[in-house]
Amino acid sequence: MFDFSIITKWFHTLLTGVMPEWLAIGIECLIVLLFIILLYAILAIALIYAERKICAFFQCRLGPNRVGKWGLLQVFADVLKMLTKEIIKLRQTDLLLHDMAPYFVLTASFLTFACIPWNKGLDILDFNVGVFFFIAISGIGVVGILLAGWASHSKYPLIGAMRSGAQLISYELSIGMTMLTVIMLNGTMQFSEIVQQQADFGWNIVRGHVPAVLAFLIYLVAGNAECNRGPFDLPEAESELTAGYHTEYSGMHFGFFYLAEYLNMFICGAMAATIFLGGWAPIYFPGMDGFNAVMGYIPGFIWFFGKAFFVVFLLMWIRWTFPRLRIDQLLSLEWKYLMPLSMINIILMALVVCFGLTL
Amino acid sequence: MEEQNYIEGIFRALKxxxxxxxxxIKxxxxxxxxEQYPENRSTLTFSEQNRFCLEMPHNEKNEHKCIACGLCQMACPNDSITVTSEMITTEDGKKKRQLVKYEYNVGQCMFCNLCVRACPHDAIRFNQDFELGVFNKAKLIMQLNHPGSKVEEKTVAPKPVAQVTAPKPVTSAPGQTDKKEE
Structure with missing residues (x-):
């Protein structure tokens, strides 16, 4: 597997050869920032297009197909439209908080985005409590949503934001617990280390067998709820709350919420790919050396994106299949079913790890 | 719902x-x-039950089956049909009613099919032409009998007439046309 850190190290020595280290690090940070923003935009466009097409196929429709070949330029047209729209400032709103809220959501999304290990040696934020950091900053998003609801000075956004708060706080627990299960299996909180172990010993979902599969399923449900999507989209429940917490937003401020929603879905899929499906680790069957060698030639980031988009497809499948839950059903699903189940799952994983039953 | 077992409930929910x-996924x-309408115009097909525009089928000799009895005009709830006829005397001295002009106003038609049901000779039917938009209201009034057409003589060509009129119940005209189309 190609180690990307060779390139980054070479670049670093190249820069430090001609300039002081602080300037080199500054330039590298700028390049990374540019990379993140570019990738963020590209992924957002790809995801919105994928969502619209997949949603259409689930409903026996064709989806966008008029702007460009197969409607490929539709999202660009929509983004341009959104950029030219006026950002309306309502008299009753708390303007400072109202304008701040989308940036909170976007910041949380960007930071979690930076945690993802893209390839071997290509991780932006990578340190020994990476999983902790990931869970902590993904919680910033809910602050943005609550702010948006509160500052809008309108009843629908407030109800939507409160629902979202209740939902995110509840499902954060399940996510934390399933991640804990994986941490027990791998014995580390560093994302790059987790993936490296999976490349060496097999994917976590195979290695941890029953508890890992259970954890994966719980993660899918909880992750879907974290993204405010699928059957758990009651913060924006169109039929009841017009658009939920972003009812009073227009133009690009609304666009930021929209972007963050789709990127959160990708981050959810990418995390599932990282901690369960082996991140950039290629598929590996013991004994089939020729096949494994061929798989090893495929670059890690392609494996990573393939797996992440596979999980994203699963999330979309779930979204376009099930009807929306009621708020009490949503909370009872978490507190009465997922939470106890993930607790039992942790004990199961502990037993599996203690007695060395991993595959 | 409250009574159901917790574990059972989980498995039922999963199922x-x-x-x-x-x-x-299916x-x-x-x-x-x-249907991508303007592009697939040539291949566009509708269910046989669709009724879009009244027409009077003519055979290759420019003959129709209308005897100008006016039953369709009487059946029409919207007065969208006007049958103009004249009395002529045939060679053997019989007096006979002949169709001059069969005017149909699509603008007033509500496509109820009562005229087709009323027709004793299956002279009219609804077709699948749905692009009826025009810029001039006067164009909505169509003449259904072709210029210079005559009524189909039963004695001249007995066989095709017998075949066409073979399905007896005239009242079930739509079903009958369905079968013919197949």
Whole structure:
């Protein structure tokens, strides 16, 4: 597997050869920032297009197909439209908080985005409590949503934001617990280390067998709820709350919420790919050396994106299949079913790890 | 609902969720039903039950089957049909009513099919032409009998007439046309 850190190290020595280290690090940070923003935009466009097409196929429709070949330029047209729209400032709103809220959501999304290990040696934020950091900053998003609801000075956004708060706080627990299960299996909180172990010993979902599969399923449900999507989209429940917490937003401020929603879905899929499906680790069957060698030639980031988009497809499948839950059903699903189940799952994983039953 | 066992409930929920997922993935791989109208104009097909515009079928000798009895005009609730006829005397001295002009106003028609049901000779039917938009209201009034057409003589060509009129119940005209189209 190609180690990307060779390139980054070479670049670093190249820069430090001609300039002081602080300037080199500054330039590298700028390049990374540019990379993140570019990738963020590209992924957002790809995801919105994928969502619209997949949603259409689930409903026996064709989806966008008029702007460009197969409607490929539709999202660009929509983004341009959104950029030219006026950002309306309502008299009753708390303007400072109202304008701040989308940036909170976007910041949380960007930071979690930076945690993802893209390839071997290509991780932006990578340190020994990476999983902790990931869970902590993904919680910033809910602050943005609550702010948006509160500052809008309108009843629908407030109800939507409160629902979202209740939902995110509840499902954060399940996510934390399933991640804990994986941490027990791998014995580390560093994302790059987790993936490296999976490349060496097999994917976590195979290695941890029953508890890992259970954890994966719980993660899918909880992750879907974290993204405010699928059957758990009651913060924006169109039929009841017009658009939920972003009812009073227009133009690009609304666009930021929209972007963050789709990127959160990708981050959810990418995390599932990282901690369960082996991140950039290629598929590996013991004994089939020729096949494994061929798989090893495929670059890690392609494996990573393939797996992440596979999980994203699963999330979309779930979204376009099930009807929306009621708020009490949503909370009872978490507190009465997922939470106890993930607790039992942790004990199961502990037993599996203690007695060395991993595959 | 409250009575059900907790564990049982989980498994039942899982089962029903899987049924839902199976159904939606089946639909995912089905053929899309969207019709891309202006592009697929040549291949566009409708269900036989669609009624868009009244027409009077003519055979290759420019003959129709209308005997100008006016039953359709009387059956029409919207007065969208006007049958103009004249009395002529045939060679053997019989007096006979002949169609001069069969005027049909699509603008007033509500496509109820009562005229087709009323017709004793199956002279009119609804067709599948749906592009009826025009810029001039006067163009909505159409003359259904072709210029210079005559009524089909039963004695001249007995066989095709017998074949066409073979399905006796005139009252079930729509069903009958369905069968003929097939």
């Amino acid at each position: 029903t969720l899987l049924v839902g997922l199976k159904t939606s 639909v995912f791989f089905e053929k899309d039903v969207t």
